[in-house]
Amino acid sequence: MQKVSTRQRTLAAPLEFSGFGVHSGAPVTLTIEPAQPDSGITITRIMEDGRSVGPVSVHFSRVTRTTLCTTIDLGDSVSVATVEHVVSALSGLGVDNAHLILNGAECPILDGSAWPYVTAIIEAGLVVQPSFRRYIKIMRQVLVRNNEASAALEPYNGRMFDLEIDFDSRVIGRQRMIFDWTPRKYYHDVSRARTFGFVRDAKILRQAGYALGSSMENSITVHEDRILNPGGLRYEDEFVRHKLLDAIGDLALCGLPIYGRFRSYKGGHALNALVLHGLFASEANYEIVTAEELPYAFDALDDMPEGVEVRSYLRSVG
Numbered sequence: 001m002q003k004v005s006t007r008q009r010t011l012a013a014p015l016e017f018s019g020f021g022v023h024s025g026a027p028v029t030l031t032i033e034p035a036q037p038d039s040g041i042t043i044t045r046i047m048e049d050g051r052s053v054g055p056v057s058v059h060f061s062r063v064t065r066t067t068l069c070t071t072i073d074l075g076d077s078v079s080v081a082t083v084e085h086v087v088s089a090l091s092g093l094g095v096d097n098a099h100l101i102l103n104g105a106e107c108p109i110l111d112g113s114a115w116p117y118v119t120a121i122i123e124a125g126l127v128v129q130p131s132f133r134r135y136i137k138i139m140r141q142v143l144v145r146n147n148e149a150s151a152a153l154e155p156y157n158g159r160m161f162d163l164e165i166d167f168d169s170r171v172i173g174r175q176r177m178i179f180d181w182t183p184r185k186y187y188h189d190v191s192r193a194r195t196f197g198f199v200r201d202a203k204i205l206r207q208a209g210y211a212l213g214s215s216m217e218n219s220i221t222v223h224e225d226r227i228l229n230p231g232g233l234r235y236e237d238e239f240v241r242h243k244l245l246d247a248i249g250d251l252a253l254c255g256l257p258i259y260g261r262f263r264s265y266k267g268g269h270a271l272n273a274l275v276l277h278g279l280f281a282s283e284a285n286y287e288i289v290t291a292e293e294l295p296y297a298f299d300a301l302d303d304m305p306e307g308v309e310v311r312s313y314l315r316s317v318g
């Protein structure tokens, strides 16, 4: 019997999310459709006049801006912002192939985490596809720096994330999270962590045209040494967990899951994009391997959240 965890996965049914962009404040509907094996995560934007632009791969080579969120250029002067949370949800649950269709310029912020995406994906279930899953296996260290901030990719037998943040705020301070990825751990330990912002930055951001849709409904709001949200935090160290959520989404923009260790100190979207540019600057940094070629039986995909139906194509083809 062949192991299905070595195969690619897509959604069992299309999903629809309506909301508004955290930066634009504009209403938007995002549909996520199942997609063919080896197509990866692609995106199409439907314009107001009905014209569609795309699909294009959600790939780091198309990242145009990393100010506060990750923006993808679709060509024809059309872009989509804030892709990192939905891409994080897909990557975090081990979904290889999906097609995102938006009728606006920014993905909906929903509750500021990946939780609404993750719960909907789990409810829909997944389908295992015939093609082998492929990984980008890190062969030697790639390190990028920006002053004291840094991001690195290193050889490691597994998918490991080690993030540390250090904010000049008593409610955040120094937080570190070491995370050995499986979909079940992503679901429990990462997916509910919300984005956050400081009251002191809000006015400047709004004047610059950002955070127009931001509120305590979709962000942890920090004012001096207090959290203003009436419900408090979802995790004691929700801040570093959200940085991990973002990093999982940003790193998925290399097109395949990374097999190796990611380390980040005071990182963010810009450094996450930069480390991918560094990775692909030399072919000696990585190898593309199928799940079957990995040095040991990497079975993280067997550790799915409770209640998610993963339908095997092997069953349907006998």
Ligand SMILES: [Zn+2]
Pocket: 084, 085, 195, 242, 246
């Ligand atoms: Zn985020």
